Amino acid sequence: MHQGLGLDAFNELTPGKALHALYECCYSVTLAGDLVTGRPYRSHDQLFRRADALLFALSESSVDTILQAYPCIGRRPRSTKSHAEQCSVWDPRPEVMAELDAAARRYTERFGCQFVMFVGGTDPEGVLAAINDRLHHDTETERKVIRNELAKINRTRLERMLGPEGGFNNW
Numbered sequence: 001m002h003q004g005l006g007l008d009a010f011n012e013l014t015p016g017k018a019l020h021a022l023y024e025c026c027y028s029v030t031l032a033g034d035l036v037t038g039r040p041y042r043s044h045d046q047l048f049r050r051a052d053a054l055l056f057a058l059s060e061s062s063v064d065t066i067l068q069a070y071p072c073i074g075r076r077p078r079s080t081k082s083h084a085e086q087c088s089v090w091d092p093r094p095e096v097m098a099e100l101d102a103a104a105r106r107y108t109e110r111f112g113c114q115f116v117m118f119v120g121g122t123d124p125e126g127v128l129a130a131i132n133d134r135l136h137h138d139t140e141t142e143r144k145v146i147r148n149e150l151a152k153i154n155r156t157r158l159e160r161m162l163g164p165e166g167g168f169n170n171w
Contacts, residue, residue, distance in 0.1 A: 004163035007047070011040035025157035027069040030062055031055060044165050048158060052151050060143065066150060067113045073104040073127065096124050103131040110135055111142055118152035
């Protein structure tokens with residue numbers, strides 16, 4: 001993933017390189033392409049607000065396409081290790097992972113898509129609670145929550161891509 005580019009360097013990237021960097025953040029060629037055409041951005045906040053607006057304007061099928069890029073709860077893509085085995089915040093006990101797996105399956109059966117959540121240091125019990133709470137939503141409400149969670153994830157990835165607002169002090 002692109003990291004610490006700085007806003008000025010991002011604004012100067014060729015359209016293809018900028019598209020690639022943005023796709024790594026949001027998993028949507030449409031959203032990334034629209035963000036590229038909005039350059040140059042005067043501030044991080046301007047980019048973040050545009051990214052949010054574009055995400056919330058996407059069709060449901062586009063959001064479903066984005067969701068296909070997210071791993072099942074408790075697993076990393078292309079890994080036989082559970083998330084728990086890779087992150088110290090997570091409890092590697094098989095019964096915890098089995099609970100997460102069962103809750104994620106119930107969620108997928110209910111809403112027809114993967115559960116997505118900005119975890120940000122949340123432990124497995126917090127994720128289980130979130131899944132169980134969100135299972136009570138109607139579909140329309142849950143689709144709004146999904147977009148909000150995707151926006152949070154995009155924001156952290158865009159922040160990582162750009163680096164700090166004033167750039168890095170390399171001297």
